[in-house]
Amino acid sequence: MKRVPTVELSDCVLCELCTDLCPEVFVINTNDYVQVTDLDTYPQAEVDDVIKNCPADCITWEEQP
Numbered sequence: 034m035k036r037v038p039t040v041e042l043s044d045c046v047l048c049e050l051c052t053d054l055c056p057e058v059f060v061i062n063t064n065d066y067v068q069v070t071d072l073d074t075y076p077q078a079e080v081d082d083v084i085k086n087c088p089a090d091c092i093t094w095e096e097q098p
């Protein structure tokens with residue numbers, strides 16, 4: 034089971050905190066949406082820190098097979 038950070042885009046306010054704190058995971062794509070980079074594993078502590086600080090509370094871990 035793989036844990037992947039997921040952004041609820043309809044709640045995201047594009048504050049760019051996630052892309053500043055953890056640019057290897059979160060990027061702003063050419064459509065001006067936050068996108069999660071496809072990685073084999075994600076840095077749990079850094080992502081948890083971003084989840085805690087996201088002002089829109091719109092990032093969660095999702096389990097993927």
Ligand code: SF4
Pocket residue numbers: 040044045046047048049050051052067086087088089090091092
């Ligand atoms: S920290 Fe949250 S609200 Fe801010 S850009 Fe990232 S996902 Fe959007």
